[in-house]
Amino acid sequence: MGLPVLKKDATSPPPAFAACAAPEQGFQRQLHPDPLEIRAALVALRARFGPLCGPENLGRLELAMAEVLNNIVEHAAPDGGWPRQGARIRLSVVVRGESLCCLVCDEGEAAPEGCFERAALPAGLPEGGFGLYLLGTLAERVRYRRVEHRNVLMFCLGRGEARAA
């Protein structure tokens, strides 16, 4: 599944984000790159999808999204700041049949080439570096694109208990 071609408009949200915007059947949130805002977003995410997912997949969704958002805070917005003042992380999760499709956009620094595809389990006893490995383990079809000054990350997770692992 590829991302839609995006127009060169720096002021409006990426059309990819708008395309997934279906408030009546999904979840959307804008937040600053701050751990407490991330926590609040995850709690709201869990509340929204609790009735729609089994507990195993709900836990996997929350963990995958937590790792994505923490990664943005740690790498795209170092020192809590963006290249552009006042920018926010935008996230959207929609139900597509038995899948949950997630889209996360931010205006931080670009991710290094291939970092999502090549995320491996760190060796030894590291105190960090597990985030993207966990994302790759939990999610299917992880796709990253740099579009203008934005990072756009899409990934899917199972919704029904049949996909639990």
Add this chain to the structure above:
Amino acid sequence: MKLETRLEGEVLHVRVDEARLDAAVATAFKDEMRRVLGASGRTVVLDLSRVDFMDSSGLGATIAVLKSMPRGRSLELDGLRPNVERVFRLTRMDSVFRIRGMAPGSGEGA
């Protein structure tokens, strides 16, 4: 970050009295653990039965605590709920930590 401690003979029980062990509290958790580990107790049992969500920041903090254990003292984990057990299992840290058991009623999810 609230930790409840109870010393029983040579075993120091430390219960994390928080619902979430995440990036927002990982540093505070490490600092508090270092403080309570000043108490005696050859074996430290970290009771995570109240923790319903842990991310890789919480895992990293727990690994930091394990690495900081003084020689002759051991760290064990107890009361893992499904969302916490998953993080240890997927990162294979379940083979590094000694895990006493899951939380009562695990398998129900949360």
